[in-house]
Amino acid sequence: MIEKNGEQLNIQDNFLPKELFDALRNVIININFPWFYCSDIVGKTEDASEEDPSTSPGQLVHVVYFENTPQSSFYGEKIFTTIATLLRIGCLLRVKMNFHLRLPTHFESKYHIDTHHLPKDLAAQCTTSILYVNTCNGYTEFKDGTKVESVANRLISFPSTTEHRGVSQTDEQARYVINFNYFKRPAHK
Numbered sequence: 422m423i424e425k426n427g428e429q430l431n432i433q434d435n436f437l438p439k440e441l442f443d444a445l446r447n448v449i450i451n452i453n454f455p456w457f458y459c460s461d462i463v464g465k466t467e468d469a470s471e472e473d474p475s476t477s478p479g480q481l482v483h484v485v486y487f488e489n490t491p492q493s494s495f496y497g498e499k500i501f502t503t504i505a506t507l508l509r510i511g512c513l514l515r516v517k518m519n520f521h522l523r524l525p526t527h528f529e530s531k532y533h534i535d536t537h538h539l540p541k542d543l544a545a546q547c548t549t550s551i552l553y554v555n556t557c558n559g560y561t562e563f564k565d566g567t568k569v570e571s572v573a574n575r576l577i578s579f580p581s582t583t584e585h586r587g588v589s590q591t592d593e594q595a596r597y598v599i600n601f602n603y604f605k606r607p608a609h610k
Contacts, residue, residue, distance in 0.1 A: 429579065432569060436507070436552060436576035437500075445500045446554055446573070449518065449597055456481035456520050462530040462587065478521075478528055478589070485516035485599075504601070508550055508578070511606030521559065521589045521596040528589040532564050535602045536581040547581035548605055554597035559590030571596055 437445065448454060460479045484492045491497070496516070505513070514536065536544040551561060553571045561569045561577065564584040569577050571590065579585070581602060590596045 430563070430567065430569075430583075431578045433576045433578075434572065435574050437503070437574055439574075441500055441503060442574045446597075448495070448498070448500075449554055449599075450595075454483070456483055462519075462528075463533045477530075478524060481520035481522075483518040483520075485518065486513055487515045487517070504552075508548075508601060508603065509605045509608065510601070510603040512604040514547065514602040514604070515600070516602075517600045519587070519596075519598050519600065521587070523594050523596075524589050524591060527559070527591060529562070530586045530588070532584040532586045534582055534584055535600065541582075545580070545582050546604060548578055548601075548603055549581045549583070549585075550576055550578040550601040550603075552576045552599040552601070554599065555593065555595065557590035557593035557596045559596040560588050562586050562588055571598070 436442075458479060459482045461477050462480050483495070485496050485501070486492060495501075501516070504510075534544065535549050536547050539547070553573060553575045555571070556573045557571050559571045561571075562585065563569075563579075568588075569575075587598070
């Protein structure tokens with residue numbers, strides 16, 4: 422566990438057993454998997470500013486769960502039950518997959534928190550986890566300068582109030598990540 426500015430960043434390589442991770446990746450990185458274009462990457466941030474649509478490359482997304490409702494049949498897959506158990510998800514807020522196409526130079530999205538729509542006291546209790554589906558030279562960067570490379574089957578978890586941004590890749594054709602926003606259930610003693 423890495424601690425920066427009093428906040429904890431947990432990096433876990435080989436998060437899922439290989440068989441489960443391969444099954445997950447094979448579903449997501451498949452010509453038949455539905456992706457939807459979104460013209461911005463972050464949208465409105467907590468300071469109410471937006472990305473400039475003339476400079477944002479946008480992204481493809483697949484929302485799995487949002488607003489207390491499954492948004493995709495993919496939510497019913499066994500893999501999400503396994504992930505929920507491993508993350509100790511007590512109350513799920515959102516699961517969103519992002520698919521970024523290769524760009525000639527790294528594009529840095531705006532710094533943001535995923536739970537800016539929640540009251541601050543609730544947001545402070547949330548966890549954000551990012552599961553990297555493939556390896557590429559894109560990464561997640563935190564406002565303090567910490568960078569976490571996109572490595573297949575790596576999971577990072579951090580308090581949802583930690584400002585971060587995604588940075589696109591220049592080497593691989595695509596960068597796939599899955600974002601989870603949730604309240605953890607207490608650990609059993």
